[in-house]
Each structure stands twice: as C-alpha cells, then as structure tokens.
Amino acid sequence: MIPGKDNMSKSATASTEKVGSFTFFDVEHFISRILKNWYWFVLMAIMGYAISWFYSKYYAQRIYASNLSLSISNNTASYFTPNQSINFIWGQSNNQDGIYLKKMLLSRSHNEYLVKRLDLYANYSTKGLIKETYIDKFDSPVFLEIDKDYPQQVDYPITLMPKGKGRYEVVLPLEGELNRVYSYESEGFLNIPKFKRPKDKIIGLNEWYVAPNLKFRLLENPQPSSIEFDNIIVTLSTVNNKVNSLVNTISVDFDKEIGSIMMITKRGFNLNETVNFLNISVDELQKKRLIDRNTVDKNTEQYLNDNLTKIRSKLDSSAAVLNRLKTQEGLYNIKDRDEKSLTRIKELESKKAEILTKLSSLNNIRNTLMSQNLDRMISTNSAGIEDGAFSATVSELKALYAKRRELALIYTPNSEPMREINRLISEARGSSNGSLNNYYNIYRNEIYKIDREIAATNVDLMTYPEKERRYLDAERGYNMIEATYNSLLTKQNETQIRVATNKSDITVIDPAKNLGQGPIAPDVEKTKYMIIGGLLFLPLFFIGISEAMDNRIRNIKELVSVTKIPLLGVIGKNNHDNNLTVLEQPRSSISEAFRGVRANLRFLHKEDGKSKVILLTSSIGGEGKTYASINIASVLGLSGKKTILLGMDLRKPKIFGDFQINNKYGISNFLTGEVEMSQIINQTQIPNLHVATSGPIPPNPSELLMSDRNIEFIQELRNHYDFIILDSPPVGLVADPFELMKYADASIYVVRHEYTEKYMLKMIIEKYHKQEVKNLGLLYNDFEFKQGYGYGYGYGYGYGYGYGYGYFDEDKNYKEPLLIKIRNIIRKIFGRD
Numbered sequence: 001m002i003p004g005k006d007n008m009s010k011s012a013t014a015s016t017e018k019v020g021s022f023t024f025f026d027v028e029h030f031i032s033r034i035l036k037n038w039y040w041f042v043l044m045a046i047m048g049y050a051i052s053w054f055y056s057k058y059y060a061q062r063i064y065a066s067n068l069s070l071s072i073s074n075n076t077a078s079y080f081t082p083n084q085s086i087n088f089i090w091g092q093s094n095n096q097d098g099i100y101l102k103k104m105l106l107s108r109s110h111n112e113y114l115v116k117r118l119d120l121y122a123n124y125s126t127k128g129l130i131k132e133t134y135i136d137k138f139d140s141p142v143f144l145e146i147d148k149d150y151p152q153q154v155d156y157p158i159t160l161m162p163k164g165k166g167r168y169e170v171v172l173p174l175e176g177e178l179n180r181v182y183s184y185e186s187e188g189f190l191n192i193p194k195f196k197r198p199k200d201k202i203i204g205l206n207e208w209y210v211a212p213n214l215k216f217r218l219l220e221n222p223q224p225s226s227i228e229f230d231n232i233i234v235t236l237s238t239v240n241n242k243v244n245s246l247v248n249t250i251s252v253d254f255d256k257e258i259g260s261i262m263m264i265t266k267r268g269f270n271l272n273e274t275v276n277f278l279n280i281s282v283d284e285l286q287k288k289r290l291i292d293r294n295t296v297d298k299n300t301e302q303y304l305n306d307n308l309t310k311i312r313s314k315l316d317s318s319a320a321v322l323n324r325l326k327t328q329e330g331l332y333n334i335k336d337r338d339e340k341s342l343t344r345i346k347e348l349e350s351k352k353a354e355i356l357t358k359l360s361s362l363n364n365i366r367n368t369l370m371s372q373n374l375d376r377m378i379s380t381n382s383a384g385i386e387d388g389a390f391s392a393t394v395s396e397l398k399a400l401y402a403k404r405r406e407l408a409l410i411y412t413p414n415s416e417p418m419r420e421i422n423r424l425i426s427e428a429r430g431s432s433n434g435s436l437n438n439y440y441n442i443y444r445n446e447i448y449k450i451d452r453e454i455a456a457t458n459v460d461l462m463t464y465p466e467k468e469r470r471y472l473d474a475e476r477g478y479n480m481i482e483a484t485y486n487s488l489l490t491k492q493n494e495t496q497i498r499v500a501t502n503k504s505d506i507t508v509i510d511p512a513k514n515l516g517q518g519p520i521a522p523d524v525e526k527t528k529y530m531i532i533g534g535l536l537f538l539p540l541f542f543i544g545i546s547e548a549m550d551n552r553i554r555n556i557k558e559l560v561s562v563t564k565i566p567l568l569g570v571i572g573k574n575n576h577d578n579n580l581t582v583l584e585q586p587r588s589s590i591s592e593a594f595r596g597v598r599a600n601l602r603f604l605h606k607e608d609g610k611s612k613v614i615l616l617t618s619s620i621g622g623e624g625k626t627y628a629s630i631n632i633a634s635v636l637g638l639s640g641k642k643t644i645l646l647g648m649d650l651r652k653p654k655i656f657g658d659f660q661i662n663n664k665y666g667i668s669n670f671l672t673g674e675v676e677m678s679q680i681i682n683q684t685q686i687p688n689l690h691v692a693t694s695g696p697i698p699p700n701p702s703e704l705l706m707s708d709r710n711i712e713f714i715q716e717l718r719n720h721y722d723f724i725i726l727d728s729p730p731v732g733l734v735a736d737p738f739e740l741m742k743y744a745d746a747s748i749y750v751v752r753h754e755y756t757e758k759y760m761l762k763m764i765i766e767k768y769h770k771q772e773v774k775n776l777g778l779l780y781n782d783f784e785f786k787q788g789y790g791y792g793y794g795y796g797y798g799y800g801y802g803y804g805y806g807y808f809d810e811d812k813n814y815k816e817p818l819l820i821k822i823r824n825i826i827r828k829i830f831g832r833d
Contacts, residue, residue, distance in 0.1 A: 008740075022551075022562050022758040029554055030547045040539040048532030053525065058130040062519035064271040066512040068264045068278040069255075070507060072098050098262055100439055101506065102252040104285065105264060111243045111250075114281055115289070119145070121242045122182070125233045127210075132233070134269035139225040142168065142205070142218040145233045151181035151190050152214035152236055160218070160232040169202045170209055179462035181213050188238050188410050223537040246277075247277050261509065271514055278512035286504040295366045297499045300379040303364060304492040307357075313483045318478040350483035355443050358384045362443070366436055368409050369429065373397045382491055383439065390435035397428045479557055507622055553756045566604070568748060568777040569597035570652050571628065573784045579627045579658045582634035583685065594631045597748075597779060598639065601632075604746035604775045609716035613727050615744035616779075619732035619760035623752035626654045629727035632748070637689030641722040644681065644690040646714075648728045648740065653694035655727060659684055666695020670713065671704040677713065686786060701729075703735045704794060714743055732760050738773070746775045754785045 008536045034041075040044045080753050085345055115121055122144050125134045137143065142160065146152055158176075159171040179192050198211035237245075249268055264282070266274040268446050361383035368377050374397065380390065404421045411417050561722035572590050574581055582591045605612050614632070617626040626649070633645040647655040647667060656663040661682045669675045670692075680692045700702055725750050726744065728737040749764055767773045 003425045012302075024788055025548055026555055026558075026683070030544065032539070033543050033547065037539060037543065041536055044535040044539060045532055048123050048535040049528070050444075052528035052531045054246070055531070056524045060522050060524060060527070061134070061246060063269060063521040064466045064517060065265055066268045066271065066274040066517065067510070068266075068282060069509040069510040070264070070282060070509045071260055071509055072101055073258045074128060081588045085095045087624065093760065095624045098254055098259055101262065102254075105252055105281070106247055106250060108243055108247070110281075110285065111246045112239060113238055114277075117284065118280060119143075119238055120144070120246070120277075121237050123237060125235070126229045126231055127228075128232060134273070135227075135232075135272045136272035136276060137230075138221065138223070138273055139227055140226045140232050141221055141229070142232065143221060145219050146236065147208075147215040148184040150215035151183050152215065152234045153178055153819050154182045154238050154241075156213070156235065158214070158216075158234045158236075162229070162231075162236065163202055165335045166220065167202055167645040168204075169200060171200050171215075172211075173199055177213060179213075181237075181553060182238055182241065182556070186410055187406065188528065198579050200493075202589065206571050241739070244717065266512070267520070271517060275512040275514050284510075286506050289506060291620060292506045293505070294499060295375070296377065296379050297495050299376055299686075300382055301492065301499060302494045303361070304382070304488055304495060308485065308488050308492060311481060311488060315485050317476070318474070318481050321474050321478075327478045345476060346479050346722070348450050348454050348478040352447055352454075352485040353480050354487045355450075358382070359440070359443050361377045362436060362439055366433070369394070369397065369432055375664060379495070381494075385435075385439060390432060393428055393432045393435065397432060400425045400428055403463055413713075430607065465482075465709055486539055491571045491747070496827070511551045538824065546786040551758045552754050553751055553758055553761070556783070559751065559778065563761060563768075563778065565749070565765070565768055566600075567779045568600045568604075568779050569593055570780045570783050571597075571624070573782050574624075575625065578632070582631045582638070591631075594628075594635045597628075597632060600777070601746060604777050606745075607612055611721055612723050613714060613718070613743060614723060615728050615740055615747045616726065616750060617728045617737040617747065618730050618752070619756055619764075620730045620748040621652065621733070623730070623750050623756055624731065625649075625750045626727050628748065628750050628779055628781060629725050630655065630658060633689055633691075633725040634686060636685040636723045636725070637684075640688060642688050642720070643723040644692060644717055644721045645725045646717075646727065647694035648705060649737075650694050650698055650704060651729060651734075653697065655691060659691050659693075661691060661693055663693045663695060665692040665711075667713075668695035668698040668701070668704060670695075671707060671709050672698065674708075677716065702734065702736055706739050709769075712741060729742045731764060738767070741773055744775075746777065747773060748777055748779050750779045755782065 102247070118136075119641065122137070123134070124137050124140050125132050140164070144160075146159070148745075156176060157173060161171055162171040163169055174197070177195065177197050179194050180189050180666060181192055182188075183190050192212060195212040198214070199779070203209050203218065205218050206219050208215065249266060251265045251267075253263045253265075255263065264278060266278045266281075268274040268277070304798065362385075363384075364378060365380065365383055368374065377394065389472060400421060404425065407417050407421055489738050524733065556567070556570065571593050574590060576590075581588060582594055585591055599613065616625050616632070617631045629645060631645050636643040645655065647653055650668050651667070653663055655661070656666075661683070665675050666680050670677060670680050680693045680695065682693070684691055704710060714724060714726075728740050731737045731749075737747075751761070764773065764776075
C-alpha cells in the first residue's frame with residue numbers, strides 16, 4: 001500500500017474525518033533558511049562591531065561623576081539661604097537641617113549665583129577629526145571673559161586656534177549669525193540690526209574682540225593644564241539654560257546611618273569639571289552661609305539693643321515709683337504678706353513677660369516681611385520660632401522679591417511675567433503669615449491662661465487695704481519689667497556669643513577628587529552588544545516575517561499528514577533544457593523517480609488488464625503538471641505499455657513544443673469535427689508512446705472538454721491503448737478537471753515544492769475526503785534536497801533522489817552540501833556509517 005493512503009474500506013470514517021490544518025510557521029524551514037543565509041549574520045556581526053567601535057571611539061560622550069561628602073551642624077536654616085520652596089519641606093522632623101541644605105544645593109538661586117560668579121555660562125570643548133570632546137574650563141590654556149554689558153550671541157561656537165606666543169585666531173561659524181542676542185545684564189534677549197558674518201581675526205591675551213554679536217577677551221589660565229589642544233571651542237549659553245543643566249546633573253543623598261552626613265554627586269562630560277564644580281560650589285556655599293548667619297545675628301543684636309534701651313527706661317521709671325512708695329508712704333514692710341501667692345504671681349508674670357517679648361519679636365518679623373526689606377530680618381530664635389517651613393518661605397520671598405526687581409527692568413507692571421511673580425509673592429506671603437498666625441495663637445492662648453491664673457491668685461490679695469495693694473501692684477509691675485529686661489539681656493548675650501564664635505555650619509568630610517574614575521555612562525559594552533544584536537536581529541526578523549507570510553508547501557511530511565492523500569512520489573529539480581527528462585536522460589535520478597511513480601500507480605487502480613485513464617492536474621499553472629504528464633507517459637511507453645498522451649489543457653497548449661509536433665491540428669479540431677482522430681495522433685521517438693496535442697485554442701474549451709464527443713473519444717482510445725494520460729487544466733482556475741476525473745481510473749495531483757500555496761489545496765482535500773474524487777494521489781515536484789528537509793522524511797519516496805549521489809550519470813560531478821558533509825563526518829566518527 002502507498003504510505004499515507006487511507007483504508008478505503010472505511011469510507012464512512014473517511015468521509016466524516018476532519019481534514020487537518022497546515023502549520024502557520026515552519027520552524028524547520030525557518031532554521032534551514034537561517035543556516036542557508038549564514039553570511040548575512042556574519043556580515044551583520046562585522047558591521048555591528050564596526051559601528052559599535054566607531055560609536056565608542058568617535059561618537060559616545062562619556063559621562064563621569066565625582067562625589068563630595070559633608071556634615072551639617074544643627075540649625076542650618078537661614079533667611080538668606082537660596083530659594084527654598086515650602087512645598088519641598090516634608091518629613092523634616094528627623095533631618096530638617098539636611099533637607100534645608102539639600103534644597104539649597106539644588107536651588108536655582110545658589111546655582112545661578114555660581115553661574116554668574118564663576119562664568120559657568122561659557123562651555124569649553126575641543127574637536128578632533130570627528131568627535132567633539134567637552135573639557136573643563138581649568139584645562140583650557142585661556143579663559144574667555146565676556147563683557148556682560150554687551151549683548152552676546154548664545155549657542156554660537158567660537159573656535160580659538162592657537163598661533164603661538166599667546167595669540168589665538170578667532171574662527172566663527174560660516175553661518176548662524178542672529179540679530180537676536182542675549183543680555184547677561186537683564187538676562188533677556190534683545191534685537192540688533194542685521195549684520196554680515198564677522199571676519200576671522202587673530203587676537204592676543206587681554207585684547208578685546210568686538211563684533212556686532214560678540215565682545216570678549218582672552219585671559220591666560222594661571223595654572224594651565226599640561227594637555228595641548230589644537231583648538232578650543234567656547235559656546236555661550238543663557239544663564240537660565242546653564243542653571244537648569246547644572247541642577248539636572250546634581251544629586252544629593254543622606255547617609256543611612258548618620259542623617260547629618262550628605263553625599264553630593266555631580267555628573268558631567270568631563271571629570272575635572274565635576275570635581276571643580278563640587279568643591280567650588282560647597283566652598284561658596286560655606287562662605288555665603290557664614291555671611292548670612294552673621295547678618296541675621298547682627299540684625300538680632302541691634303534689635304535687642306534697641307529694646308533693652310526702651311525696657312531699661314521703663315524699669316528705671318518703675319523702680320522710681322516703687323522707691324517713692326517705700327520712702328514717702330512707708331510701704332516696704334507689709335505685715336502678714338502672702339509670700340506663696342506673691343511668689344506664684346511673680347513666676348507667672350515673669351513667664352508672661354517672656355511671651356510678650358516673643359510677641360514683640362514676632363511683630364518685628366511680620367513688619368519686616370511686609371516691608372520687603374528682608375535684609376533687616378532678625379533671628380526667629382528671638383521669637384521662639386523653630387519652624388523650618390517658615391524659614392524656607394522667608395528665603396523664597398527674598399528670592400521672589402529679587403526676581404521681581406529684575407523683571408521690573410524689562411516688563412511693564414501689567415505684563416504677564418509681572419502678574420505671575422506677584423502671584424507667587426502673594427502665595428509666599430500667605431504661607432509666611434499662616435505660620436506667624438499659628439505662633440500668635442499659641443502665645444495668646446498662653447497669655448490668656450497666665451492671666452486667668454494670675455486673676456485667681458489675686459483673689460487672695462484682695463483682703464489687703466488699698467494702700468498695701470497699691471504697693472504690691474507697683475512691685476509686681478517692677479518685677480514684670482525686670483523679667484522682660486533680663487530675658488532680653490539673656491538673648492543679647494546669646495546673640496553676642498554667636499556673633500563672636502560664628503562659623504560655617506557645613507564641614508567637608510571628603511572633598512571631590514580626580515582619582516581616575518571611569519565613566520558611569522554610556523555603557524559601551526552594553527551598547528556594543530545592543531548594536532550587534534540589533535543588526536543580527538534584522539536578517540532574523542526579515543527571514544521570520546517572510547517565513548510567516550510565505551504560505552507555500554515545502555514540507556513533505558506535513559503535506560501527507562494534513563491532506564491524508566496518498567503520495568505517489570517525489571520528483572527532484574529538473575535542470576534539463578526541456579521536459580523530456582526520461583527520454584533524454586533515462587539514467588538520471590529524476591527518471592528513476594518517475595519510474596517509482598509508475599510503480600505506485602497500480603495502487604490507485606485495479607490491475608484487471610484493462611486500459612487505464614490517468615489524469616494529471618494541479619492547482620495553478622507552473623507547478624509541473626505538463627512536465628509530469630510527459631515523463632509519466634514516457635516511462636509507461638518505455639516499459640512496453642502502449643500509451644497515449646492527450647493535451648487536454650486547451651487554454652494553454654504546451655506538449656507540442658517538447659515533442660516538436662506541429663500543433664496546427666489537435667484535440668480542439670477533433671472535438672469540433674474538423675478532422676478525424678487519426679489526424680491528431682502523432683508518433684514519438686518511443687514506439688509505444690503517441691501524443692495528441694491540444695491544437696489551436698478554441699473559444700469554448702470547457703464545452704468541448706465536457707462534450708459527449710470528448711467522452712467518446714476517450715472511450716475509443718481505451719480500445720487501442722493500455723494507458724491514456726490526460727494533461728488537464730489546473731483545478732484552481734477551471735472546473736474542467738473535476739468533470740474529467742469521473743472518467744479517469746486514477747488522478748494525480750501535482751504539488752510543486754515551494755511554489756504551491758497551502759490554501760490552494762483546500763478544495764481538492766475537501767473533495768477527496770467527501771469522496772467526490774476517488775483514486776487520487778499526490779506527486780511532489782521540484783523537490784531540492786539542499787533546502788534541508790531530508791529525503792522524504794523516512795517514507796522512501798523519490799527512488800534515488802536524495803540518496804546515492806554519483807550513482808546516476810547526471811550526478812557524477814555532484815558535490816555534497818556542507819551540512820551533509822558535516823553530518824557524514826559526525827556519523828563516521830561515531831561509527832554510524
């Protein structure tokens with residue numbers, strides 16, 4: 001039995017059996033195509049390595065990082081710290097001071113101060129043949145100093161070419177001049193008249209270069225680097241852009257064990273630049289913080305001195321009243337004094353005096369806030385305030401006032417920027433007043449409680465005569481003023497000590513250093529693998545896409561298992577010049593394969609000695625139907641069977657060309673009654689093989705093929721031939737073959753390797769399993785072993801195709817494929833020949 005053929009006795013089961021589906025993705029063929037296209041992967045790998053090398057050497061900008069650690073003393077909050085947003089203050093109970101300082105380091109005010117103080121808006125770089133590299137300002141042999149009163153063009157590279165002896169040629173870009181320039185004075189853009197590109201010019205040190213869009217001079221670096229540069233490129237940026245870029249490259253973290261220790265990290269394209277920036281930033285912050293602390297304490301000292309003078313006057317006046325009562329009215333020795341009540345009242349009034357002192361300081365702070373002159377602000381300690389949010393809000397108000405003064409020079413009062421800054425100031429004022437009101441309420445509640453307790457204690461003193469009570473009231477007034485005076489005196493002493501001993505509350509533990517740290521980014525190795533992997537993925541992707549979209553038949557085993565139609569044989573790729581392979585190359589492997597098909601045909605029809613009609617068809621044209629018809633007819637004729645080949649594809653005649661027969665008269669002429677049967681039958685070089693060609697293309701081929709004359713024609717041929725081979729039209733294009741199959745003893749459906757689409761087989765599969773078509777077999781054509789499928793998947797088809805290369809004459813110069821050669825070597829090593 002032909003492998004794959006179902007048992008026809010089980011017709012009921014076969015008719016209801018569900019036909020399988022082809023796999024969407026053929027993994028084996030996908031792998032074989034990868035192996036077949038190995039050179040693309042090698043090429044992509046080489047290309048990826050070259051690109052990654054070029055990227056690493058000439059394109060990738062290394063990013064470096066340096067670190068600085070410092071410790072923070074308590075009470076670092078100051079009114080004059082850089083801009084601190086109240087929204088930032090959160091979770092500050094455990095490390096409030098550190099949060100203040102972190103906000104300072106990341107604040108716009110502090111970094112803007114550094115940008116202006118250190119001229120960081122000038123960015124230095126140098127360029128080789130391909131790559132431009134950022135350098136630190138202090139690595140450059142010269143510094144570029146601009147005239148800040150002169151408008152400058154930003155984002156405009158200025159190239160300095162060393163000419164020796166401290167002279168440099170200034171080379172500007174060939175284009176890019178703008179009449180919109182930047183003012184470092186107002187930090188805004190201005191329009192100037194249009195101008196031509198300034199000419200290149202050689203200047204010396206301290207010599208001003210003046211152009212419509214630039215004005216600068218070169219200063220010698222007092223400690224130049226040992227690195228020699230062929231060029232120095234300086235690009236100016238706006239203050240705002242530079243501040244934003246700086247803030248984005250700074251990060252601040254706290255030590256997990258000791259919260260007062262901070263680690264500051266600066267990232268940049270140049271290691272020295274990050275080191276210098278961190279050290280200078282912290283050094284400037286230390287100086288500024290010390291100045292700010294001294295300013296606040298001196299303001300507080302002056303405030304306390306002024307209040308002490310006023311309180312001393314009140315104290316002297318109260319003392320005079322008390323002495324007068326003692327001397328003139330003799331009220332210094334009151335009998336039966338309630339010392340316990342008097343002592344308690346004295347304590348309460350002393351406490352009240354202290355709270356009133358704080359309220360007075362609180363009023364001073366509020367008035368200072370309203371006056372907008374925050375440089376006269378006193379310490380919040382004098383008002384008993386320990387509120388970081390309030391301190392942050394005050395510093396923010398200071399920054400907003402300064403910003404409004406700058407904007408007022410550029411914009412009108414009703415402009416959008418001015419309205420926005422006024423809105424922010426109003427919000428900050430509201431926040432600060434809210435904090436002050438909280439303290440006001442606290443102090444008033446405390447005074448209310450003290451007054452109630454004093455009033456309750458006074459009940460015990462109401463029994464004294466009026467004269468004695470007047471003395472006690474005077475004494476209590478004196479004691480209260482004295483307590484206020486002593487409280488102010490204590491605070492004055494504390495402030496004077498702070499002024500004398502003030503030092504920065506920031507101590508550097510480990511300064512930033514250049515220790516030869518490697519770059520932290522980009523990850524060159526990772527990038528290299530990503531580039532190589534990405535390029536390797538391209539051929540894999542395209543092969544996978546083409547494989548997924550390719551719906552052609554290429555797997556013999558799958559074809560048999562899905563269609564469940566018997567496979568008659570596998571025909572190899574025809575490299576012959578024409579279709580007469582069996583006739584002209586009888587000892588070839590393909591000819592042997594057709595002989596195998598001839599042998600398998602007996603399984604499709606009964607061996608009763610009668611004439612047999614064999615029909616060949618396919619899905620569409622180009623699948624080798626005519627080629628198979630010619631060669632099957634040839635092997636039958638060569639075997640001694642009287643055979644005739646009929647060209648029933650009236651729409652596309654082909655057979656006559658291979659046999660060199662005149663197609664003037666053929667089957668179409670016979671079916672129309674123009675000629676007799678004997679006139680269309682032609683002899684061939686095989687005595688037992690006759691051919692009847694299609695003839696001229698008729699206007700009604702279907703009607704002719706389905707006519708009674710054609711059926712009678714086939715029946716008449718049965719009387720003269722052992723085999724009648726019908727080369728019929730493709731069933732995917734016309735329905736003629738299905739009608740002809742009714743009169744055929746066996747039908748052969750030709751499937752071409754990597755040509756026939758899977759969906760084209762759906763119709764023939766359904767008809768076969770519905771038993772509308774009987775005695776059907778498949779012929780797998782144009783199979784090529786090097787595709788990687790192996791020989792028939794163990795079915796034994798092909799009869800030599802795939803085995804025994806060199807056995808047939810046409811294979812004597814055959815060279816084994818590389819994969820087969822490797823397989824044979826492995827088998828030989830393991831003794832599996």
